[in-house]
Amino acid sequence: MSETENTPSATPELAKNYEPAAIEPKWYKTWKDAGVFHAEPDASKPAFSITIPPPNVTGSLHMGHALNNTILDAMTRWHRMRGYSALCIPGTDHAGIATQNVVERTLAKEGIKRQDLGREAFIERCWEWREQYGSRIYFQFEKLGCGYDWDRVRFTMDATYVDAIMEEFKSWYERGLIYRGTRVVNWDVKFQSAVSDIEVITEERKGKLYHFRYPFADGSGHITIATTRPETLLGDAAVAANPTDERYQPHFGKMLKLPLTEREIPLIADDYAKPEFGSGAVKVTPAHDLNDFECGVRNNLPQHIVIGKDGSMTELAGPEFVGLDRFEARKKVVAMMEELDLLEKIEDYTIQTPISDRSKEVIEPLLSEQWFVDMKPLAEPAIRVVKEGKIRFIPDRYEDIYLHWMENIRPWCISRQLWWGHRIPVWWTNEGEGGQPRHAFARSREEAVAALGTENCWQDEDVLDTWFSSALWPHAVLGWPTDNADLDYFYPTNLLSTAQEILYLWVARMIMTGLDFIKRNRETAELGTWLGSETDELVSIIPFRDVYIHATVLDEKGRRMSKSLGNGIDPIDLIDKYGADATRFSLMQQAGKNQDIKFSEQRTDIAGNFCNKLWNASRFVLMNLDDATTGALPARAEQSLADRWILSRLTATIEQVNASLATYDMDDATRAIYQFFWNDFCDWYVELAKPRLRAEGDGSERKTAQNMLAYVLETTLRLMHPVIPFITEEIWQALPHVGDTICTATYPQPVAEWVDPEAESAIGTTIDATRALRNLRQELAISPAPFLKGAAAAAGETVLATLTANRDLIASLARLSELTIATAGPAAGTGTWIGSPITGAEMFLEIGDSVDLKRELERIDKELASITKEIERSLAKLSNPNFVERANPEVVEKERAILTDWQDKQRKLAERRTLFAAN
RNA sequence: AGGCGGUUGGCUCAGUGGUAGAGCACUUCCUUGACACGGAAGGGGUCAUUGGUUCAAAUCCAAUACCGCCUACCA
Numbered sequence: 001m002s003e004t005e006n007t008p009s010a011t012p013e014l015a016k017n018y019e020p021a022a023i024e025p026k027w028y029k030t031w032k033d034a035g036v037f038h039a040e041p042d043a044s045k046p047a048f049s050i051t052i053p054p055p056n057v058t059g060s061l062h063m064g065h066a067l068n069n070t071i072l073d074a075m076t077r078w079h080r081m082r083g084y085s086a087l088c089i090p091g092t093d094h095a096g097i098a099t100q101n102v103v104e105r106t107l108a109k110e111g112i113k114r115q116d117l118g119r120e121a122f123i124e125r126c127w128e129w130r131e132q133y134g135s136r137i138y139f140q141f142e143k144l145g146c147g148y149d150w151d152r153v154r155f156t157m158d159a160t161y162v163d164a165i166m167e168e169f170k171s172w173y174e175r176g177l178i179y180r181g182t183r184v185v186n187w188d189v190k191f192q193s194a195v196s197d198i199e200v201i202t203e204e205r206k207g208k209l210y211h212f213r214y215p216f217a218d219g220s221g222h223i224t225i226a227t228t229r230p231e232t233l234l235g236d237a238a239v240a241a242n243p244t245d246e247r248y249q250p251h252f253g254k255m256l257k258l259p260l261t262e263r264e265i266p267l268i269a270d271d272y273a274k275p276e277f278g279s280g281a282v283k284v285t286p287a288h289d290l291n292d293f294e295c296g297v298r299n300n301l302p303q304h305i306v307i308g309k310d311g312s313m314t315e316l317a318g319p320e321f322v323g324l325d326r327f328e329a330r331k332k333v334v335a336m337m338e339e340l341d342l343l344e345k346i347e348d349y350t351i352q353t354p355i356s357d358r359s360k361e362v363i364e365p366l367l368s369e370q371w372f373v374d375m376k377p378l379a380e381p382a383i384r385v386v387k388e389g390k391i392r393f394i395p396d397r398y399e400d401i402y403l404h405w406m407e408n409i410r411p412w413c414i415s416r417q418l419w420w421g422h423r424i425p426v427w428w429t430n431e432g433e434g435g436q437p438r439h440a441f442a443r444s445r446e447e448a449v450a451a452l453g454t455e456n457c458w459q460d461e462d463v464l465d466t467w468f469s470s471a472l473w474p475h476a477v478l479g480w481p482t483d484n485a486d487l488d489y490f491y492p493t494n495l496l497s498t499a500q501e502i503l504y505l506w507v508a509r510m511i512m513t514g515l516d517f518i519k520r521n522r523e524t525a526e527l528g529t530w531l532g533s534e535t536d537e538l539v540s541i542i543p544f545r546d547v548y549i550h551a552t553v554l555d556e557k558g559r560r561m562s563k564s565l566g567n568g569i570d571p572i573d574l575i576d577k578y579g580a581d582a583t584r585f586s587l588m589q590q591a592g593k594n595q596d597i598k599f600s601e602q603r604t605d606i607a608g609n610f611c612n613k614l615w616n617a618s619r620f621v622l623m624n625l626d627d628a629t630t631g632a633l634p635a636r637a638e639q640s641l642a643d644r645w646i647l648s649r650l651t652a653t654i655e656q657v658n659a660s661l662a663t664y665d666m667d668d669a670t671r672a673i674y675q676f677f678w679n680d681f682c683d684w685y686v687e688l689a690k691p692r693l694r695a696e697g698d699g700s701e702r703k704t705a706q707n708m709l710a711y712v713l714e715t716t717l718r719l720m721h722p723v724i725p726f727i728t729e730e731i732w733q734a735l736p737h738v739g740d741t742i743c744t745a746t747y748p749q750p751v752a753e754w755v756d757p758e759a760e761s762a763i764g765t766t767i768d769a770t771r772a773l774r775n776l777r778q779e780l781a782i783s784p785a786p787f788l789k790g791a792a793a794a795a796g797e798t799v800l801a802t803l804t805a806n807r808d809l810i811a812s813l814a815r816l817s818e819l820t821i822a823t824a825g826p827a828a829g830t831g832t833w834i835g836s837p838i839t840g841a842e843m844f845l846e847i848g849d850s851v852d853l854k855r856e857l858e859r860i861d862k863e864l865a866s867i868t869k870e871i872e873r874s875l876a877k878l879s880n881p882n883f884v885e886r887a888n889p890e891v892v893e894k895e896r897a898i899l900t901d902w903q904d905k906q907r908k909l910a911e912r913r914t915l916f917a918a919n
Numbered sequence: 920a921g922g923c924g925g926u927u928g929g930c931u932c933a934g935u936g937g938u939a940g941a942g943c944a945c946u947u948c949c950u951u952g953a954c955a956c957g958g959a960a961g962g963g964g965u966c967a968u969u970g971g972u973u974c975a976a977a978u979c980c981a982a983u984a985c986c987g988c989c990u991a992c993c994a
């Protein structure tokens with residue numbers, strides 16, 4: 001029969017070479033067109049849902065995304081195959097400052113500033129930008145193989161999403177949780193906006209510590225203070241020293257002449273000053289430092305704003321400084337102080353400098369009026385829900401990190417002085433009592449007029465922090481604030497997987513908003529997903545059950561990937577080079593409970609080799625099937641020992657993979673897959689099957705082998721599919737299978753009847769025997785080509801039976817012309833035999849004239865030396881009465897068996913040695 | 920400064936009390952009809968250090984060192 005005729009006509013043949021680019025786009029399109037990824041509420045199935053962390057609309061796929069989205073997709077696919085109505089909702093975040101930055105840069109190339117365009121037109125440009133580039137990352141997700149429900153894609157500025165934000169704002173505003181406040185915020189002088197803590201990076205920079213003298217107003221000497229920011233001197237409101245500091249106790253309350261100004265400032269007592277640092281006295285600038293601000297509030301100090309929003313000095317700084325850039329002002333202050341002989345010294349100093357992540361400008365802590373959210377009341381339930389174990393962190397160490405932050409939560413500044421984003425839905429009028437401004441929540445001018453009772457009103461200029469909108473993500477993407485079937489069925493979601501740096505800014509806030517806004521009837525709420533008391537009719541529902549914090553992907557040297565270092569790896573390049581499957585596999589192999597991943601491209605190369613191996617082994621299986629092969633599991637009676645063995649290995653692997661995925665040990669899951677497929681299936685099972693495929697007779701042995709190969713391979717493909725979706729689909733389609741796509745095929749589950757210690761032990765012996773024979777051949781440098789005579793001496797009946805049963809297999813694998821099995825070794829005079837002991841037997845090889853006596857003795861001695869060491873170790877243990885008496889009897893028994901085995905091998909080898917030494 | 924991770928063969932990492940493992944790299948051999956992106960056989964580790972608990976420690980405890988991450992108001 002020709003090869004072509006052997007191939008089942010209904011199934012296509014695999015291409016000779018594995019080329020991911022030739023299969024991946026094809027299957028993604030097929031799946032998408034068939035609606036495989038679309039999920040609807042389905043009462044007959046359990047729900048499984050995930051919302052992806054929405055990447056910035058300006059973003060493109062980086063390694064962190066690739067890792068996280070591989071995990072999300074694998075978890076979704078795994079559940080889909082296990083019969084869940086599995087949904088993964090994609091979307092993007094409008095990313096206020098980042099998008100505005102990108103668009104402003106584009107405009108700058110045309111020589112336009114956003115102020116030239118005006119607010120409306122600028123926002124129009126932002127939308128245009130988004131239309132053009134904002135979906136790029138979606139195509140990249142598709143390329144990675146992410147099976148997301150594209151019918152449900154969400155953007156944080158969609159009209160329905162805006163409804164959710166309005167609802168959130170209204171509720172918090174009306175409950176007084178959102179308030180207007182004046183505090184020191186992180187000010188970005190380039191964007192002229194407040195920025196959030198996460199957008200501030202602390203960098204160690206070299207700077208100077210300046211020691212200045214502040215003279216007492218009454219001329220009775222001076223106090224020395226130190227500062228890294230001399231320009232803030234102009235805004236000083238006091239000098240503080242610790243109340244316990246004896247050096248300053250006599251002077252508290254006295255006034256100091258603030259140099260370069262006309263002002264006098266007091267020396268106050270505040271324990272914010274640490275006596276051990278510098279002179280023990282610290283200048284206090286309430287408007288330009290958060291700690292000084294708090295100190296100022298405590299002591300009722302004035303707040304002089306001397307640095308303006310653009311980073312230049314204000315009028316309050318005095319006529320000599322007004323308009324100067326803050327860093328110019330710094331130089332000038334130092335120079336003038338030196339001139340006045342008030343500069344004591346300048347030291348080199350390492351300064352923890354806050355830098356704006358977006359603009360790379362030094363952040364200016366600045367007193368300004370902003371909108372804040374009072375987080376304390378919102379944090380309380382969010383703490384409880386984690387303490388009560390309703391939301392689980394994986395790895396669990398993040399629970400403490402989360403709780404620590406939540407318990408020390410601070411007000412959240414939500415206003416941003418940007419144009420792109422959700423404009424704050426608050427309207428103002430100055431028609432209040434005594435012309436005081438008043439404000440009210442309103443979604444539109446009409447609402448505002450109604451609420452304020454006047455036409456003379458205007459909307460707040462600021463927009464909301466982007467995180468204000470993403471905090472609503474899980475319920476907003478499911479249609480909240482409108483009650484609907486999706487929200488009912490898919491909420492709470494099952495998993496939130498993300499990077500650790502947004503644990504606070506995002507994860508914590510989603511928990512807070514979820515609990516605050518999503519309430520259900522206690523009777524109908526799913527067990528373990530709600531917070532409330534027995535008497536509450538309505539209870540708060542958690543947004544997700546599991547929070548998986550994935551590792552940070554670093555470069556191979558362990559450095560963060562960054563544009564400036566140029567050490568980043570573009571996942572799209574990896575996919576183009578090795579395929580999405582290899583990219584995913586290499587990421588999953590490294591994704592466990594680790595904090596970071598040192599990633600090198602080599603890992604993907606190795607994963608690609610695995611895919612290639614899978615491809616070729618599958619080709620082998622396929623070309624050995626024929627039309628009659630159904631891939632049905634042969635009856636137990638028809639199965640060979642090897643068949644039972646591979647099924648036993650398979651069910652152990654299935655169990656391991658399912659268990660590992662359930663606990664987010666993706667590294668363990670991929671390792672189990674890798675080892676089973678390569679070491680068990682390819683290295684041994686396929687090799688053991690080869691002679692059976694060539695078997696003569698009625699063809700039943702060949703048939704069984706064919707069905708077994710097809711069955712095991714098909715099952716393995718389903719097991720692998722969540723990790724490597726494309727290649728598994730391509731091969732699966734070529735094999736006998738049930739269903740239209742592997743995506744919706746059943747996920748393998750362990751089968752108790754397959755567990756077969758007897759077969760595992762028997763094939764274990766077969767493998768040992770084969771290895772011993774191959775080893776003899778190699779150690780004595782005998783050509784691998786010729787078929788040699790082999791023999792085995794079995795110590796007991798079990799081993800004798802096992803070896804006999806697998807005689808042909810061993811002979812084939814070890815390239816023997818014949819294999820004699822007996823209870824004793826070959827008789828003298830029957831040839832030149834060398835031997836090697838295995839557990840329960842000794843394997844022999846007839847090597848004719850090619851024996852190298854010296855070499856053989858060396859081999860035996862080497863082996864003996866290592867065995868002797870093992871025996872000594874074991875003897876030492878067993879001769880310790882404490883061990884024998886105290887250790888678990890099973891352990892002692894096991895140790896005795898080990899010793900006996902080593903001693904047995906030692907005796908056999910010694911006999912061999914004597915034999916050869918005599919020659 | 921505090922908290923949390925890490926430290927296992929040349930490299931990247933598994934391994935939570937009972938004979939130290941994998942992949943890559945390395946050595947030797949092999950292009951035998953699935954695969955050289957492969958096959959076969961090997962070499963290589965006092966599991967960071969020190970102490971403790973235990974019959975038994977890579978594994979549990981304590982300290983130390985180094986690396987990393989995250990929080991933090993040290994001018």
